[in-house]
Amino acid sequence: MKRYLWISIWFIIVSLFYSPSMGADRWGTGALLVIVERENSSVVIVDSLTNKILGRISDLGLLHHATVSFSHDARYAYLVSRDGWLNKLDLLTIKRVARIRVGESSIGLAVTQDNRFVAVTNYKPADVKIVDAETFAIVHTIPAYKEVEGKKVYSRTLGMVDAPGNLLVFSLMDVDGIWVVDADQNDFPVIKKFWNIGRMPYDALLTPDGRYYIAGLYHSRHLAMLDTWTLDKIQKISLKDPLKKTPKKGMRKVPHLEGWAMGNNLLFAPVVGEERLTVYEFGSWKLIKSIDLAGIPMFAMSCPGGRYIWVNFAGPNHRFVQVIDSLKIEVIKTLEIGDRVFHMGFSPKGNRIYLSSYKENKVVVIDTRNFQIIKEIPVRNPSGIFSSVRAHILGL
Amino acid sequence: MKRYLWISIWFIIVSLFYSPSMGADRWGTGALLVIVERENSSVVIVDSLTNKILGRISDLGLLHHATVSFSHDARYAYLVSRDGWLNKLDLLTIKRVARIRVGESSIGLAVTQDNRFVAVTNYKPADVKIVDAETFAIVHTIPAYKEVEGKKVYSRTLGMVDAPGNLLVFSLMDVDGIWVVDADQNDFPVIKKFWNIGRMPYDALLTPDGRYYIAGLYHSRHLAMLDTWTLDKIQKISLKDPLKKTPKKGMRKVPHLEGWAMGNNLLFAPVVGEERLTVYEFGSWKLIKSIDLAGIPMFAMSCPGGRYIWVNFAGPNHRFVQVIDSLKIEVIKTLEIGDRVFHMGFSPKGNRIYLSSYKENKVVVIDTRNFQIIKEIPVRNPSGIFSSVRAHILGL
Numbered sequence: 001m002k003r004y005l006w007i008s009i010w011f012i013i014v015s016l017f018y019s020p021s022m023g024a025d026r027w028g029t030g031a032l033l034v035i036v037e038r039e040n041s042s043v044v045i046v047d048s049l050t051n052k053i054l055g056r057i058s059d060l061g062l063l064h065h066a067t068v069s070f071s072h073d074a075r076y077a078y079l080v081s082r083d084g085w086l087n088k089l090d091l092l093t094i095k096r097v098a099r100i101r102v103g104e105s106s107i108g109l110a111v112t113q114d115n116r117f118v119a120v121t122n123y124k125p126a127d128v129k130i131v132d133a134e135t136f137a138i139v140h141t142i143p144a145y146k147e148v149e150g151k152k153v154y155s156r157t158l159g160m161v162d163a164p165g166n167l168l169v170f171s172l173m174d175v176d177g178i179w180v181v182d183a184d185q186n187d188f189p190v191i192k193k194f195w196n197i198g199r200m201p202y203d204a205l206l207t208p209d210g211r212y213y214i215a216g217l218y219h220s221r222h223l224a225m226l227d228t229w230t231l232d233k234i235q236k237i238s239l240k241d242p243l244k245k246t247p248k249k250g251m252r253k254v255p256h257l258e259g260w261a262m263g264n265n266l267l268f269a270p271v272v273g274e275e276r277l278t279v280y281e282f283g284s285w286k287l288i289k290s291i292d293l294a295g296i297p298m299f300a301m302s303c304p305g306g307r308y309i310w311v312n313f314a315g316p317n318h319r320f321v322q323v324i325d326s327l328k329i330e331v332i333k334t335l336e337i338g339d340r341v342f343h344m345g346f347s348p349k350g351n352r353i354y355l356s357s358y359k360e361n362k363v364v365v366i367d368t369r370n371f372q373i374i375k376e377i378p379v380r381n382p383s384g385i386f387s388s389v390r391a392h393i394l395g396l
Numbered sequence: 397m398k399r400y401l402w403i404s405i406w407f408i409i410v411s412l413f414y415s416p417s418m419g420a421d422r423w424g425t426g427a428l429l430v431i432v433e434r435e436n437s438s439v440v441i442v443d444s445l446t447n448k449i450l451g452r453i454s455d456l457g458l459l460h461h462a463t464v465s466f467s468h469d470a471r472y473a474y475l476v477s478r479d480g481w482l483n484k485l486d487l488l489t490i491k492r493v494a495r496i497r498v499g500e501s502s503i504g505l506a507v508t509q510d511n512r513f514v515a516v517t518n519y520k521p522a523d524v525k526i527v528d529a530e531t532f533a534i535v536h537t538i539p540a541y542k543e544v545e546g547k548k549v550y551s552r553t554l555g556m557v558d559a560p561g562n563l564l565v566f567s568l569m570d571v572d573g574i575w576v577v578d579a580d581q582n583d584f585p586v587i588k589k590f591w592n593i594g595r596m597p598y599d600a601l602l603t604p605d606g607r608y609y610i611a612g613l614y615h616s617r618h619l620a621m622l623d624t625w626t627l628d629k630i631q632k633i634s635l636k637d638p639l640k641k642t643p644k645k646g647m648r649k650v651p652h653l654e655g656w657a658m659g660n661n662l663l664f665a666p667v668v669g670e671e672r673l674t675v676y677e678f679g680s681w682k683l684i685k686s687i688d689l690a691g692i693p694m695f696a697m698s699c700p701g702g703r704y705i706w707v708n709f710a711g712p713n714h715r716f717v718q719v720i721d722s723l724k725i726e727v728i729k730t731l732e733i734g735d736r737v738f739h740m741g742f743s744p745k746g747n748r749i750y751l752s753s754y755k756e757n758k759v760v761v762i763d764t765r766n767f768q769i770i771k772e773i774p775v776r777n778p779s780g781i782f783s784s785v786r787a788h789i790l791g792l
Contacts, residue, residue: 026488030466030469030784032469047469165765211702349558391744
């Protein structure tokens with residue numbers, strides 16, 4: 001009998017003192033990468049300090065063009081799948097903790113600046129859904145349309161960002177509009193509607209300083225820019241370079257704009273369907289230069305610190321990336337990474353870059369200082385790489 | 397006997413399933429605040445999403461002028477006390493996990509851009525100590541001196557920042573120098589020494605874009621600026637405003653420079669001992685304006701997004717803060733907070749500001765959109781407020 005008593009006491013002590021939370025299975029959430037396994041309906045979570053995979057979360061829906069935003073404490077990643085599933089992923093337990101269907105075809109999302117809601121842009125139905133981050137219920141729907149001769153013309157939505165003053169800004173693809181929503185009010189009113197911004201916005205971003213909303217346009221040769229501090233008008237920034245005639249190529253993919261890059265107080269903007277980047281002076285938006293590239297740019301992303309801009313390509317040169325020095329304003333390096341480089345991400349202070357090679361089932365880790373490969377992480381058909389640093393960047 | 401057996405089994409089950417790590421005691425580390433209790437040798441950790449105190453860590457040394465930096469995953473806060481104790485605080489368990497004495501009188505610190513080392517500037521002895529972040533042993537000492545007529549004149553060090561390319565930059569107070577260290581090399585060589593930068597640097601910062609190192613000077617009427625991309629020369633930025641004559645007041649406290657603020661592509665720099673801020677165009681460093689203030693500025697800090705600059709004061713108007721709109725370039729708000737407002741911090745995306753009222757034992761939480769008080773958090777003699785967002789900001 002006494003023996004069992006001692007066993008009991010021993011287990012009491014163990015259960016009091018033993019706690020997995022004290023061990024190596026805990027981590028800070030500030031330097032994690034969520035990497036999309038595009039054909040596997042899953043993501044892997046990588047610790048960018050050790051370059052180790054912490055775990056995998058599966059059953060997330062169709063992950064073509066899947067996008068991720070983070071709660072402000074970087075504990076949760078919100079992932080929206082192409083087929084309309086919004087997933088809430090706990091980065092401490094590596095588990096999905098909630099999901100909800102927000103549309104039949106979804107394309108992007110943002111977390112409001114008060115951290116309370118997730119806003120998703122849908123292609124189908126033509127609306128924006130607002131989801132409570134806690135209860136994970138849809139609390140509001142914003143139908144997207146333009147009234148033309150008394151009729152409602154509905155539109156796909158995209159380019160959702162959080163903006164200063166707890167605003168949300170997004171674009172209406174089929175009716176050439178940009179709308180501004182006040183997320184501070186319970187009924188999420190659309191407080192501004194801008195029309196005729198240019199033909200067919202296809203993606204948009206907030207500049208890293210958190211001020212300017214810029215939409216790329218599929219059929220116009222300018223960018224549409226809104227100053228979110230003043231919300232007064234759409235400014236047009238020309239993409240034409242009078243000094244340069246480059247042929248327009250067939251469009252396999254349009255560039256993604258959240259990747260637009262700032263460095264040396266310059267903005268580096270990929271041109272749709274051409275093998276060049278345009279470089280603008282920040283604020284005045286004066287065209288400084290066009291830079292010839294090895295292919296049609298897909299993403300142009302600034303390494304933290306802004307000195308170097310990394311570019312990947314759609315089309316034939318998909319195996320390569322190029323590095324632009326924002327001080328010299330020219331390409332300084334061309335690197336071969338692997339079959340179909342789909343996306344890029346950085347460690348928090350930019351000493352490492354992570355590159356998806358979709359066809360070769362690997363994420364290549366490179367030292368940004370000497371361009372040497374440090375490691376290759378096995379990931380199934382990797383596409384998007386999302387650093388939890390984004391939790392703190394306005395517009396992401 | 398059987399009864400004890402069942403009790404044993406019950407405890408086995410409990411100890412297998414019970415895990416504090418699954419419960420509410422876990423948190424992401426991206427939105428935490430480390431708040432210094434200046435006279436209590438302790439800090440409290442506050443979750444800026446809930447504004448609740450998660451816990452207190454004590455026995456940290458003399459915390460007058462204590463400074464905090466973070467590991468890149470925001471799991472650990474490194475705190476250096478005035479009397480030379482470097483502490484490593486685990487923000488998941490709210491415990492100190494390591495400490496080491498690095499000097500008799502310490503003043504600042506930075507984490508290297510590879511996240512491997514903590515560099516501390518000392519007043520006494522006149523050196524910089526490099527501590528391994530993992531083993532927490534001193535791995536290198538950099539004595540700080542200038543050779544004058546064959547003799548070594550030793551100097552207090554300060555203004556330590558991490559800079560692009562895994563560099564460290566700091567200033568030498570008593571010999572008017574700025575030194576650059578390559579933290580990528582095992583022996584941490586000083587690769588550049590700049591002299592005659594101006595008389596008596598007292599603090600320094602890296603601009604938020606991560607590029608320019610700027611030192612304030614106690615006895616010179618300019619700022620000393622080093623471009624860390626080129627590392628070629630010290631540029632002098634004049635603090636004199638030809639349009640303005642403001643009396644030089646007695647100096648109770650010098651302004652702290654890590655708080656210098658960027659917004660609207662402008663830099664807002666407090667002037668030593670005068671009741672004004674100077675405003676410069678970023679990059680060209682052209683003086684745009686002086687702004688009159690309610691007192692001698694101590695910190696001028698930009699709310700994430702850059703639209704609003706918050707300023708607190710040394711001297712008589714210590715109960716107040718003022719808010720500058722960087723678009724209008726003028727003061728738009730004066731708020732009374734409490735006796736001796738010592739420091740400020742923001743929530744990750746800037747919807748909340750936290751202000752220490754040292755004498756009233758409280759941290760006041762304000763909604764930055766409507767300037768209303770949301771909460772007062774009881775904290776013993778609070779001074780420095782350090783957001784874990786700093787883990788990702790170059791130079792902090």
